[in-house]
Amino acid sequence: MSEQVIPLDSSIAVQARVRQALADGEALDIYAGATKGALGRQVVGSPCDVSALRGIVSYEPGELVLVARPGTPLDEVERVLESENQHFAFEPPAWGTGATLGGTVACNLSGPRRFKMGALRDHLLGIEIVDGCGELVRGGGKVVKNVTGYDLPKVLAGSFGTLGVLTEVCLKVWPRPEREQTLCIEGFAPPAALDKMLEWAGRPLEITGLAYGGAEGRLMARIEGPGPAVDRQVEFLRAECGDGDVLDVDASRTFWRQWRELEWLQVSVGQQRWRFSGPPTRMVRLMEALKAEGLSRWGIDWAGGLLWAVLPVDAEVGLVHRTAARHQALAWRFSAQPGGRNEEAFTPPNAGVFHMNQMLKKALDPQGIFNPGKMYALD
Amino acid sequence: MNVPEPVPERLKRRDALIDALRAALRTDQLIHREEDLVAYECDAVSAYRQRPLCVALPESGDEVSAVLNACAKLDIPIVPWGAGTGLSGGALPRADGIVLSTARMNKVLDIDLQNRTITVQPGVTNKSVSDAVAAHGFYYAPDPSSQIACSIGGNIAENSGGVHCLKYGTTTNNLLGLEVVLADGQIVRVGGKGMDQAGCDLLGLLTGSEGLLAITTEATLRILPRPERAQALMAVFASIEAAGEAVAQVIGAGMVPAGMEIMDRLSIEAVEGFVGAGYPLGVEALLLVELDGPASEVECHMERLQVLLKRAGASQIRVAQDEQQRLKLWAGRKAAFPAMGRISPDYYCMDGTIPRGQLPFVLKRIGEFSQQFGLSVANVFHAGDGNLHPLVLYDSNREGDLEQAEALGAEILKLCVEVGGVLSGEHGIGLEKRDLMPCMFNDADLDAQERIKASFDPQQLLNPGKVFPVLRRCVEGGAMHVHAGAETFPDLERF
Numbered sequence: 001m002s003e004q005v006i007p008l009d010s011s012i013a014v015q016a017r018v019r020q021a022l023a024d025g026e027a028l029d030i031y032a033g034a035t036k037g038a039l040g041r042q043v044v045g046s047p048c049d050v051s052a053l054r055g056i057v058s059y060e061p062g063e064l065v066l067v068a069r070p071g072t073p074l075d076e077v078e079r080v081l082e083s084e085n086q087h088f089a090f091e092p093p094a095w096g097t098g099a100t101l102g103g104t105v106a107c108n109l110s111g112p113r114r115f116k117m118g119a120l121r122d123h124l125l126g127i128e129i130v131d132g133c134g135e136l137v138r139g140g141g142k143v144v145k146n147v148t149g150y151d152l153p154k155v156l157a158g159s160f161g162t163l164g165v166l167t168e169v170c171l172k173v174w175p176r177p178e179r180e181q182t183l184c185i186e187g188f189a190p191p192a193a194l195d196k197m198l199e200w201a202g203r204p205l206e207i208t209g210l211a212y213g214g215a216e217g218r219l220m221a222r223i224e225g226p227g228p229a230v231d232r233q234v235e236f237l238r239a240e241c242g243d244g245d246v247l248d249v250d251a252s253r254t255f256w257r258q259w260r261e262l263e264w265l266q267v268s269v270g271q272q273r274w275r276f277s278g279p280p281t282r283m284v285r286l287m288e289a290l291k292a293e294g295l296s297r298w299g300i301d302w303a304g305g306l307l308w309a310v311l312p313v314d315a316e317v318g319l320v321h322r323t324a325a326r327h328q329a330l331a332w333r334f335s336a337q338p339g340g341r342n343e344e345a346f347t348p349p350n351a352g353v354f355h356m357n358q359m360l361k362k363a364l365d366p367q368g369i370f371n372p373g374k375m376y377a378l379d
Numbered sequence: 380m381n382v383p384e385p386v387p388e389r390l391k392r393r394d395a396l397i398d399a400l401r402a403a404l405r406t407d408q409l410i411h412r413e414e415d416l417v418a419y420e421c422d423a424v425s426a427y428r429q430r431p432l433c434v435a436l437p438e439s440g441d442e443v444s445a446v447l448n449a450c451a452k453l454d455i456p457i458v459p460w461g462a463g464t465g466l467s468g469g470a471l472p473r474a475d476g477i478v479l480s481t482a483r484m485n486k487v488l489d490i491d492l493q494n495r496t497i498t499v500q501p502g503v504t505n506k507s508v509s510d511a512v513a514a515h516g517f518y519y520a521p522d523p524s525s526q527i528a529c530s531i532g533g534n535i536a537e538n539s540g541g542v543h544c545l546k547y548g549t550t551t552n553n554l555l556g557l558e559v560v561l562a563d564g565q566i567v568r569v570g571g572k573g574m575d576q577a578g579c580d581l582l583g584l585l586t587g588s589e590g591l592l593a594i595t596t597e598a599t600l601r602i603l604p605r606p607e608r609a610q611a612l613m614a615v616f617a618s619i620e621a622a623g624e625a626v627a628q629v630i631g632a633g634m635v636p637a638g639m640e641i642m643d644r645l646s647i648e649a650v651e652g653f654v655g656a657g658y659p660l661g662v663e664a665l666l667l668v669e670l671d672g673p674a675s676e677v678e679c680h681m682e683r684l685q686v687l688l689k690r691a692g693a694s695q696i697r698v699a700q701d702e703q704q705r706l707k708l709w710a711g712r713k714a715a716f717p718a719m720g721r722i723s724p725d726y727y728c729m730d731g732t733i734p735r736g737q738l739p740f741v742l743k744r745i746g747e748f749s750q751q752f753g754l755s756v757a758n759v760f761h762a763g764d765g766n767l768h769p770l771v772l773y774d775s776n777r778e779g780d781l782e783q784a785e786a787l788g789a790e791i792l793k794l795c796v797e798v799g800g801v802l803s804g805e806h807g808i809g810l811e812k813r814d815l816m817p818c819m820f821n822d823a824d825l826d827a828q829e830r831i832k833a834s835f836d837p838q839q840l841l842n843p844g845k846v847f848p849v850l851r852r853c854v855e856g857g858a859m860h861v862h863a864g865a866e867t868f869p870d871l872e873r874f
Contacts, residue, residue, distance in 0.1 A: 062627045063734045063765075085633060114574060121580055122552045135823035141801040143732045144545065145764040147538045147587050148801045148808060148819055149846065150828050151551065154583025163579065175633035198493045202517070204604040205673055226683075229676035279494045279572035305574045330577050349577030352567030356835075357578040363834040364827060375578065 007052035007071075011128065011136055011167035017048060018165060018369070019134040027372045030161040032071040035096030036103045037338025038273070040160050040374045041345045050102060053167060061086055065125065065142055066173050070102025070166040077101055081173055089117040089174040093260040102166045108158030111260040112209040112222070115201060115302040121157035123172040129156060129164030132365030142170045155360065161371040163364040177224035181234050182209065182252040185244040188217040194284045194304055201280075201303035205233050209256055213264070213299025213308075220259075222252060265297060265308050272313045272336060274320065278329025280304025286327040293320055321347040346375055382429045382810070383844035385475035392453050393432050396477070399453060400435055403445035408483070410434040419478050422463045422470040423525075424811055431458065431472035438483045440558055440566045440596035446479060447594070447840075448564040456840050459590040461501065461533025464525040466728070467809030469537065469589050469845055476843075479594065481532045487511050488597065494572045496555060498599045501532025505539070508600060517602040520547035523805075524713060532595045538587030540805040542638040545763035546671075547603070549805070551586040556599035559585060561592075562836040572599060584831070589807055590842040592835045606671035609637065610681055611705045614666045614693040615659055619643050619758065622664040623738040625691035626762045629668065632687055634680050637671040639763035640712050645722075646757045646770075647711075653718035656711025659695065666693075666762065667712055669705075715759045716770070723755070723772035727784045731795030732804035735765040744794055745769055752787040754780070766804035767795070793818050808846045816848045 008014045021028050027045035031037075032053075054071035061084040068077060074094050081087050091111030092104045105127075110119040126140035129152075139152025153170075156163060188196065193212040196219060200207055206229070209222030223233045238244045247255055258264060267273055276286060283304050287295065294312040301308065307329070311320065313336055324331040324347050335342030349357065354376070361368065400409055410416060411433035420428040432455070437443045450457050456476030463470055472478050484500035487507075491497070492515055497508060505526040508519040522541035523529055529539065535557070540549040547553070556570035569585070570576045585593055616622040622641045629636065642650070642658075642665045651658045658665060668684060670677045685696055699705035719726040733741050742758065749756045755772040769791055773784040792802050792812070796819045802812050816825065829847055833839070 060734065060736065062631060062736055064630065065734070108580070118548065118552055119574065121583060122548060131823075131827050133826075135826065137827040138820065138824050139827070141732070141819075143734055143765055143800050143804075145540060145549070145732045145761070145766045145804040146801040147549075147805055148803050148812075149816065149824075150831060151538070151583050151587050152827070154551065154580045154586075157580060157583070158576075159579045175630070175635060178633060202492065202495060202604050204516075204607045206676060225672070225676045226679040229673055229679050232675040233673055277573050277575040279491075279496075281491075281493045302574060328571050329573060330575055347577060350568060352561075352565055353569055353576075353578055353581065355565070356561070356567060356569070356581050359834040360579055360581075360584065360831065363830040366830075 005047045005049050007049040009052035011053070011130065014050060014053065014165050014167050015130045015134060015136055018130045021046065021369050022134050022367060025367075027369050028165070030165055030371055032100040032102050033073065033096070033098035034338070035094065035099040036107055038334040039107055039332065039345070041343060041377070042335070042339065042341045043371045043374050045372065048165065050165065051100065054100075056080060057168065061173070064144055064173050065170060067126075067142060067168060067170045068101050069168055070100060070105070072101045074099045074101055074104055082176070085176050086173045087176045088123065088171065089113060090120045090123050091260060092120060093262070095261065101169060105157055105166060105169050106159065106161045112211060112256055112301055115210070115305055116208045117174070121154045124153040124157050124169065125172055126170035127153045127156050127166060128168035129166055131164045132367055132369060136167065137164070140170065144172055160374045162361065162374050164370060177208070179227045179230045180222055180224045180249055180252050181230050182220055182222045182247040182255055183234055183237055183244045184247055185219045185241050186216045188212065188219050190217070190284045190287065193217065193219050194280070194300070197300070197304045198280055200237070205237075210303035211259060211299065211301045220255065222256060259301070262308065264299065265310060267310050270313050271296065271310050272315070273334040274309045274311050275332040275334070276307040276309065276324055276329045277305060278324070278327055282327040282329060283307050286324065286329055289323050289327070290320070293323065317344045348376060382427050382471065383473050385473065389455055389475035390432075392455065396449070396453050396455050397433055399449035400433065400446060403449055404435060404437065404442060408436040408438065410436070419460065419463070419472055422465045422468060424466060424468040424471065424809070427468050427471050427810060429472050429474050431474070431476055431478040434478040434480055436480050436483045440560055443479065443560045443594055443596050444564040444566055447560055447562060450477060450840060451563065451838060454838065454840070456843050457594075458842055459532070459536065459594050461530030461536065462504070462528050464529045465533060465537060465809065466730070466806040467803065468811045469807050469809030469842070470533075471810050473844065481530060481595075484596065491572065492517065495602050496572050496599050497602050498556070498597060499531055500597060501530060501535070501595045503531050505529050505531060505534055512602050516605050518605050519600055520553050520603055521550050531598055531600070535586050535595050535598060536588065536590045537807045542640065542761060545639070545761070546635050546637050551583060553601045554582055554586055554598060555601055557582060557585060557595055558597035559593035559595050562838065562841050566596070570599070587807075589809065589846050591832055591846060592841065594841070608674040608677040609669060609671040609705065610677050610699065611667060611669040611708050612681070612684070612696055612698040613658070613708050614668070614688045615662045615695040616664040616666060616693060619664040619742055620739040621692050622666045623735065623762065625666060625688055625693065627735060628687055628691050629684065630763070632683065634670070634684065636668050636763060638667070638669040639761070640667040641665065641760055641762040642712065642715065643758040645755065646715050646718070646759045649718040649722045649757065650711045650714050653721055654710055654714045656707055656714070658711055667708055712759070719757060719770050719772065724774040724776065725772070725784070727771040727773065727788050729767065729769045729771070729788050729791050730803050730806040731792050731800055732764065732766045733795050733798050733800035735762070737798040737800070738765070741767070741794060741798060745791060748787050748790050752783045754784055754787055756787070761804070764804070765800065789815065810845055813846060814848045816846070
């Protein structure tokens with residue numbers, strides 16, 4: 001894009017931009033930190049840069065509520081939360097420098113704590129958007145318990161910018177656990193590791209991270225809570241396995257940061273990242289099935305519910321999606337170049353769900369100007 | 380508040396409707412005799428009553444689809460009905476519509492302990508979901524007070540919570556998959572047993588949509604391992620503000636209790652006279668706190684909690700020593716609503732949520748409203764999440780009392796919105812708070828929501844007349860009325 005794009009810095013500016021797009025019949029390609037370009041299909045549209053729409057609007061630690069503009073950098077928010085001994089319990093990955101709150105919400109990105117504490121969508125309390133009619137619309141609220149009207153925040157979370165331009169988000173924040181430790185046990189074959197994850201996730205323990213991967217067959221279990229309780233649970237699990245190293249606070253934090261940022265899932269030329277989400281019991285079988293498509297590096301997160309994988313760029317995309325679907329899983333293919341062509345980026349939904357998505361799109365973006373085609377062809 | 384007006388032409392199509400439904404269902408799946416329809420006149424908001432044209436009792440997604448098709452052809456509205464325990468008139472029938480009861484779809488379809496899910500039909504009660512997995516050490520977290528009677532389908536429609544929802548979330552946070560029937564009869568499966576959905580978050584949209592977008596015919600729910608330990612305590616404070624401040628300190632100290640409840644003097648005394656929970660009399664405020672989790676964590680937090688509460692001014696703390704004592708502490712709180720029936724002929728229950736920091740101000744204003752309107756207000760609330768249940772006490776046999784109670788209630792809800800809160804924390808909007816929606820949402824906000832409704836249900840046949848205001852200005856009304864203890868479900872706990 002040779003033309004200079006002026007970042008929009010207020011909800012009014014966003015509204016004006018959307019109204020102009022509606023008048024001109026042009027589509028908008030919405031972004032802020034531009035760190036999520038590898039997700040979804042290519043969007044052809046005029047740039048709509050909301051990176052200047054930033055800043056924390058209000059933060060009330062006692063209410064467990066934070067309100068911020070979407071262009072606010074994620075790390076900036078996280079630092080502020082940390083100063084009050086709080087955090088986002090859904091542990092979002094950034095996947096690049098300059099990641100913003102808005103992009104994180106738009107992609108519903110949730111880290112290793114997801115299976116225990118819920119996804120981003122479970123923590124999104126309120127939103128303000130400019131909708132496809134050019135109106136500033138509020139949904140949800142700014143308190144932790146609310147059933148007033150449709151839950152628009154959830155609808156916007158994970159909509160990849162296809163339903164509206166976020167101008168403000170309100171998120172639930174959570175006390176940081178006082179202490180964390182990670183038990184690290186090597187030598188598990190994949191089926192045994194999955195069995196262990198399923199078993200432990202079904203125990204009344206404060207296990208908040210349960211992942212598996214690497215050539216060593218390493219199972220990682222994070223326990224969080226007050227110090228003495230963490231010690232006792234880690235000891236209990238270690239005794240059960242007969243062995244295992246313990247990563248203390250700093251090492252544990254470093255491990256889970258690197259894990260959620262996918263630092264271990266590097267790709268070489270000719271390779272592509274994939275993400276598969278589905279019923280935990282199916283994940284090892286899915287992994288085995290993907291070997292036929294050229295699976296190289298992989299790892300399992302979310303106590304079995306999420307499989308990260310590296311496949312060759314020339315893997316037959318439709319076939320991979322069908323393999324995923326056979327195991328009741330949904331796949332995301334990361335594009336080779338950020339913002340590049342990425343047909344069939346997401347496993348297509350069934351016809352009924354596709355129809356319902358279209359009804360939603362028609363309601364909030366009747367002229368189809370927001371990130372057209374980002375999720376599926378013709379959305 | 381008026382019940383929705385029937386469209387006269389629809390009433391004339393009653394016979395055609397019954398014929399069409401007879402073609403879709405067996406005879407025993409259709410209720411249409413006047414005397415049998417009485418049971419479906421109202422949900423738990425008994426102040427509003429209306430008899431439907433008939434009641435359909437489908438037993439599968441296909442039958443629900445057939446019923447919706449028949450209704451679509453004849454332009455007849457459908458009011459979905461779970462157990463009829465809702466507190467906002469959301470299941471109030473229409474005189475020109477049918478009630479679609481999910482009561483016959485009451486089977487548990489699948490228990491998958493490894494994936495920690497259970498799949499049920501919508502008519503299964505909330506409690507029986509937990510019961511179905513209890514022997515395996517699991518439970519279903521949302522626990523609305525009416526859990527022995529309320530249905531999962533209704534829980535999904537209302538996004539029901541319970542006393543544990545600060546820590547464990549409401550229905551929407553514990554739902555993985557749905558089978559629904561859309562207004563055009565199409566049967567759709569959304570989500571599944573995994574933690575993500577294809578496309579946008581339709582589960583999020585449908586949960587809490589109060590029966591306006593689709594009818595649930597199957598649900599896959601997340602189940603959790605039952606906590607190793609649950610322990611409760613009761614603390615006495617000199618004022619309700621002091622109790623509220625203690626709650627802020629508990630959260631500030633990094634603890635997230637499974638439940639935190641505050642009761643004021645009027646409530647404590649009513650409850651003690653009713654169930655004898657062992658609460659001290661003559662005190663201004665009681666705080667109940669329950670911690671759960673691994674035994675090691677509960678022990679650790681319980682110690683800290685007591686130190687913190689003492690420092691926050693608790694004059695007395697009593698820790699439940701065993702399960703029996705724990706349940707007794709809760710029994711009082713859970714009896715708060717019925718106990719009001721003993722001290723007042725009628726009460727009117729509000730359900731706003733406020734930022735917790737506004738509690739002292741809001742309570743002061745409620746006290747002023749109480750004086751101004753000449754009616755007592757008892758306060759019980761879910762203190763952890765700021766969800767208030769002020770109970771306005773009145774006597775419907777006294778001229779003008781009801782109107783005063785409604786006006787007072789509306790003032791309280793408007794106040795909740797003014798201080799940054801919302802109209803409903805957990806009871807839903809339904810019919811009764813519908814006309815207060817413009818206090819919280821402007822025209823553009825409501826337009827966006829109504830466009831979703833129109834897109835999913837262009838004929839406006841699914842539960843029309845609920846949630847969205849007929850006239851878009853902030854008007855009076857909006858809470859639950861109970862006369863002479865005559866709740867529709869007097870035996871249900873209400874908290």
